[in-house]
Amino acid sequence: MNKIGEISKSSNGLLMTIIAYRSDNDIDVRLENGIIVTNKSYDDFINGNI
Secondary structure, X not given: OOOOOOEEEOOOOOEEXXXXXXXXXXXXXXXXXXXXXXXXXXXXXXXXXX
16 A cells, blocks of 8 residues: 555644655655654554654
8 A cells, every 4th residue: 555645734734745654653754844754653644643
């Protein structure tokens, strides 16, 4: 299942995009302000907890 490019909104209102997906517990996310966050879970992404 390819989730790269999926977009969600963080709890502080920033849009986030998955830029790397290795497993449900290991994704990299780019925030709309340019910050890249690594090694997060897909559940955190969906729930806006990044």
